[in-house]
Amino acid sequence: MLRKLLSAVEGELAFAVSLRRRLHTKPELGGVETATARLIAAALPVRARPLAGTTNLVATVGGDGPGVLVRAELDGIEVTENTEVPYASANGRMHACGHDVHCAALVALTRAAHRLSGELPGPLIAVFQASEERAPSGAGTVLADAGLAHAVRAAVGVHVHPGIPWGALGADAGTVNAATYGFEILVEGKAGHGAYPHTTDDPVLALAQVVVALHTVTGRRVDPVHPAVLSVCALQAGTGENVIPSTARALGTLRTMHTDDHARLREIVATTVERTAAAHGCVGTVRTTRDEPALVNDPPLTRAVRVIAEQAGVPLARPWRSCGGDDFARYGTRWPSLMAFVGLDGAPGFEPVPLHSPLFLPPEDAVGQVARAQALAYLAASGL
Known part of the structure; x- marks a missing residue:
């Protein structure tokens, strides 16, 4: 045959x-x-x-x-x-x-x-x-x-x-x-003029700090012998060079090979987004876009x-x-x-x-x- x-x-x-x-x-x-x-x-x-x-x-x-x-x-x-x-x-x-x-x-x-x-x-x-x-x-x-x-x-x-x-x-x-967790980040702030950032709560700056913080997660929160990767692959914010918007968004993916890591890192992603955004006077939330074993x-x-x-x-x-x-x-x-x-x-x-x-x-x-x-x-x- x-x-x-x-x-x-x-x-x-x-x-x-x-x-x-x-x-x-x-x-x-x-x-x-x-x-x-x-x-x-x-x-x-x-x-x-x-x-x-x-x-x-x-x-x-x-x-x-x-x-x-x-x-x-x-x-x-x-x-x-x-x-x-x-x-x-x-x-x-x-x-x-x-x-x-x-x-x-x-x-x-x-x-x-x-x-x-x-x-x-x-x-x-x-x-x-x-x-x-x-x-x-x-x-x-x-x-x-x-x-x-x-x-x-x-x-x-x-x-x-x-x-x-x-x-x-x-x-x-x-x-x-790997198990695949896709996510969307929404950072909500207060809009205003780029010349007067002190009158705003800048979601673009907050999102930039969120992205940097997230890319440290797998290197410091996972056993080095456990494969895991996090990538933020899309950013969206603003309409002009001198307008601080009210919101900023990002899309990313988390990949893990161990079940325990997957559940724990999903929580860490949400916590990192919420607290980093809060440090900049903004509100950060995470929405799941896909979740595969x-x-x-x-x-x-x-x-x-x-x-x-x-x-x-x-x-x-x-x-x-x-x-x-x-x-x-x-x-x-x-x-x-x-x-x-x-x-x-x-x-x-x-x-x-x-x-x-x-x-x-x-x-x-x-x-x-x-x-x-x-x-x-x-x-x-x-x-x-």
């Missing part, structure tokens, strides 16, 4: 690469991936079932009984692309996290599995999930679907990553991605994937962890799950840039690498 499925995937790659280009040209943001979903649905060999009121798609091929859910992500992000390929996006949005590659690869795997549907070890449930990058999480919608509740025996996903060598597969048991790979499933990867001649990467986050972590709260990673470091023509960079562009050969990894994960989970 391993040989047959990989051979069938190979026969679908030319089509999948063409599909990837079309997906890459017109990315859509989470929750509104209507054109993306239509394009994928048209490329599938079976009718895809939309989840009520969303752009999520579910397509099942092969067999009866509980199957293996294989997930890919539909959405892009708000990044202006700066690559020079003919199929680059020009709409201020970008597939800067490889989701176009993941979707095209899963289409290839689904088409290949459909050709072998009478021989498959169990159903392949292809889920093209909406809104991985934005709240509300598309994973939550998938988990709420009654039709999937008892149809799934395990869930797997594959993600490209520039921190892993090209050609290698990262598959490690335990926590591989850590992504934990199931040990038996991980072992099975590593064994089948070796059988297929796919080299395994050295043990690897990341403070990246993914709402795929929610699948692991219900089913045995695994997220594997396909390396991009050293790939032909790949610019060595991080995820979410305007220059991020996996090579077209990455579609095949991801499709083969998805196939290995599906077969491994089918044998549990």
Whole structure:
């Protein structure tokens, strides 16, 4: 079955690469991936079932009984692309996290599995999930679907990553991605003229001090051997050079690998914002924008994937962890799950840039690498 499925995937790659280009040209943001979903649905060999009121798609091929859910992500992000390929996006949005590659690869795997549907070890449930990058999480919608509740025996996903060598597969048991806490800070003060700051309570200055204070949190409030990171990534305040506004806002993310750290640091963030703002005569509050658990790979499933990867001649990467986050972590709260990673470091023509960079562009050969990894994960989970 391993040989047959990989051979069938190979026969679908030319089509999948063409599909990837079309997906890459017109990315859509989470929750509104209507054109993306239509394009994928048209490329599938079976009718895809939309989840009520969303752009999520579910397509099942092969067999009866509980199957293996294989997930890919539909959405892009708000990044202006700066690559020079003919199929680059020009709409201020970008597939800067490889989701176009993941979707095209899963289409290839689904088409290949459909050709072998009478021989498959169990159903392949292809889920093209909406809104991985934005709240509300598309994973939550998938988990709420009654039709999937008892149809799934395990869930797997594959993600490209520039921190892993090209050609290698990262598959490690335990926590591989951090718990993710997204937050919005609002600082409220008293507006006035920039020439008379003493008559105001300046929320811009207060927010600036809040940002500096927050960036000391993980370095001084967390055990140094516990991975944790906090980044404030967006600031908004004011309308003119001489007008002190009444409010200032910021958006940030907190990532932790240990459950105890996550709960405690969330409290510290709120306290830091409130007290630093108060020291400047302002009121500071924090609102949660998203909250995802850590992504934990199931040990038996991980072992099975590593064994089948070796059988297929796919080299395994050295043990690897990341403070990246993914709402795929929610699948692991219900089913045995695994997220594997396909390396991009050293790939032909790949610019060595991080995820979410305007220059991020996996090579077209990455579609095949991801499709083969998805196939290995599906077969491994089918044998549990």
